[in-house]
Amino acid sequence: MIFAVILIGISSLINKNNKLNRVDELLTAGRGIPFGFIAASVFVAWVWAGSLMGAGEAGIWYGVSGGFNYAWGAAIPFLLFIPIALRIRKIMPKSTTFIEFIRERFGTKLANTFLVFGICLVMYVCVMQAVGIAYAFEYTFHLNFKITAFLASLLFASFISIAGLRGSIYNSIFQFFVILIVVFITVPFIVKELGIAHIFEALSIVSTDTGHPDHNPDALNFFNTAGLRYGLSAVVVAMGQVLLSQSYYSTAASAKSTKSLFWAYLIGTVVAWMPIPIIFGNVIGGGFYTLGLTSAEVAVDTGAAPYIFHHILGDFGAVAFVILILMTGITTGGNGLAGLQAMFTLDLYKKYIKKEATESQQTTFGRYIILLSGVVIGIVATLLDGVSLLMIDIFSGILFAAPTASLILGLWLDKLNTKVAFTSIIVGLASGLLAFALIPDDELNWFIGNMLSLVLPFIIIFLSIPFSKKRFDYNQLQTYKPAHDLSNN
Amino acid sequence: MSFSTFSFFYYFVFIWGSIGVLFIAVVVIKEMLSLNKKVKEQEGQLIEKDEAL
Numbered sequence: 259m260i261f262a263v264i265l266i267g268i269s270s271l272i273n274k275n276n277k278l279n280r281v282d283e284l285l286t287a288g289r290g291i292p293f294g295f296i297a298a299s300v301f302v303a304w305v306w307a308g309s310l311m312g313a314g315e316a317g318i319w320y321g322v323s324g325g326f327n328y329a330w331g332a333a334i335p336f337l338l339f340i341p342i343a344l345r346i347r348k349i350m351p352k353s354t355t356f357i358e359f360i361r362e363r364f365g366t367k368l369a370n371t372f373l374v375f376g377i378c379l380v381m382y383v384c385v386m387q388a389v390g391i392a393y394a395f396e397y398t399f400h401l402n403f404k405i406t407a408f409l410a411s412l413l414f415a416s417f418i419s420i421a422g423l424r425g426s427i428y429n430s431i432f433q434f435f436v437i438l439i440v441v442f443i444t445v446p447f448i449v450k451e452l453g454i455a456h457i458f459e460a461l462s463i464v465s466t467d468t469g470h471p472d473h474n475p476d477a478l479n480f481f482n483t484a485g486l487r488y489g490l491s492a493v494v495v496a497m498g499q500v501l502l503s504q505s506y507y508s509t510a511a512s513a514k515s516t517k518s519l520f521w522a523y524l525i526g527t528v529v530a531w532m533p534i535p536i537i538f539g540n541v542i543g544g545g546f547y548t549l550g551l552t553s554a555e556v557a558v559d560t561g562a563a564p565y566i567f568h569h570i571l572g573d574f575g576a577v578a579f580v581i582l583i584l585m586t587g588i589t590t591g592g593n594g595l596a597g598l599q600a601m602f603t604l605d606l607y608k609k610y611i612k613k614e615a616t617e618s619q620q621t622t623f624g625r626y627i628i629l630l631s632g633v634v635i636g637i638v639a640t641l642l643d644g645v646s647l648l649m650i651d652i653f654s655g656i657l658f659a660a661p662t663a664s665l666i667l668g669l670w671l672d673k674l675n676t677k678v679a680f681t682s683i684i685v686g687l688a689s690g691l692l693a694f695a696l697i698p699d700d701e702l703n704w705f706i707g708n709m710l711s712l713v714l715p716f717i718i719i720f721l722s723i724p725f726s727k728k729r730f731d732y733n734q735l736q737t738y739k740p741a742h743d744l745s746n747n
Numbered sequence: 748m749s750f751s752t753f754s755f756f757y758y759f760v761f762i763w764g765s766i767g768v769l770f771i772a773v774v775v776i777k778e779m780l781s782l783n784k785k786v787k788e789q790e791g792q793l794i795e796k797d798e799a800l
Binding site for chain 1: 750753754756760763764767768777778782
């Protein structure tokens with residue numbers, strides 16, 4: 259309740275002090291946000307239940323390499339996003355959404371395909387946040403999963419509805435400091451209580467004792483095959499989650515300058531964010547075995563993190579962990595919804611529903627559609643009680659990786675045409691899903707499905723280039739003018 | 748993996764993370780103070796304009 263009041267208060271203040279009935283102000287915060295704010299916002303957007311509880315789960319499944327594989331797997335798409343954001347800013351400086359680029363580059367049909375993927379991705383990410391928050395409250399305070407999931411969705415939908423992207427960024431600054439304090443105070447205490455020597459001993463037993471219920475001979479092997487497979491899948495999973503998430507493009511568009519965009523994204527994601535899942539993979543994975551826990555005691559491995567916080571640090575640890583998950587879930591969910599607001603407003607409402615809509619009408623629509631999205635997200639989240647966050651995350655890679663090849667290559671390869679781009683998406687998605695459904699080996703089906711979904715589209719596109727004659731003229735994107743006024747011409 | 752490598756890895760990642768987030772924290776605080784200063788300067792200029800009128 260206290261955090262809800264603080265968040266709604268912040269968003270109302272932002273709404274009062276800024277011209278949020280202007281589309282560009284609502285969706286890109288006026289395109290003048292400084293470096294530090296962007297870096298903090300991006301860092302916080304990528305610290306979510308997956309980075310904490312999912313990485314912890316990876317530490318349990320893969321030992322010492324789990325968190326590390328999660329981290330580098332997600333970092334690669336971030337590194338890739340930086341030149342993509344810079345390229346879009348250079349060739350199409352007046353764009354806001356990546357859908358605008360796809361529409362101008364490939365046409366309406368593909369733009370609408372990407373719009374569907376983009377909307378589904380954001381809804382999925384927000385559902386995951388609500389699920390993560392609900393798990394944390396359920397395991398710690400034994401609150402009802404469904405009610406918590408629904409209320410959390412409404413909370414982050416409400417503050418984005420009121421304050422837009424600027425609200426998301428300013429709120430991220432507040433959450434950044436809360437997350438910093440919680441992680442860098444509680445985690446050293448937990449490691450001190452467990453003892454690094456005991457963690458090492460526990461992992462040694464898991465790796466050598468064949469009678470151990472969770473025996474894993476590679477628990478102390480940093481470069482084991484299963485962990486590497488997981489890392490490669492993490493690349494695929496994160497690829498779709500980063501490149502199809504409008505919120506990262508909106509945040510990039512809000513940057514004051516190209517230089518601040520570059521450094522903010524590099525430092526916020528790779529330098530500051532990467533250690534977080536590694537730390538949680540180590541501490542939660544190691545803590546799980548040090549405490550002698552098994553899957554019988556912790557119903558879903560996703561619940562290991564709140565269990566360990568509570569067990570080691572008592573009620574203080576339980577509250578700290580719940581605050582952490584609530585903060586991370588709200589910022590990531592809110593950030594995602596800010597991107598969704600941009601897509602719904604510019605790529606759906608203005609394009610198809612009301613072409614002569616004024617800026618005020620567009621922003622009003624943007625606000626209401628986000629509230630409605632919050633309700634839908636809440637309802638879907640209530641259906642996922644008892645499902646592993648990590649398994650959902652891995653499956654999402656198959657769904658969202660296929661379009662990334664045509665988006666990335668469409669920015670640089672002028673010979674890539676719409677037909678090939680569309681075909682690559684269909685073939686990638688279909689082959690990934692078929693592999694997942696038909697391969698009987700549960701250790702391999704998700705991995706091969708993810709790899710096919712990401713890699714096959716790239717192969718199809720590269721093979722088609724020699725046969726393609728027509729070249730796209732990127733210069734025409736320079737003169738692209740959106741329907742609304744921009745803040746920083 | 749030896750214990751010394753294992754414990755080095757633990758400490759190294761923690762120090763890496765601390766430096767990264769502390770750097771961002773310092774920059775954000777500086778930017779917030781700078782924004783605050785700009786707002787006060789603008790308010791001062793507006794008050795001067797009002798008084799001149």
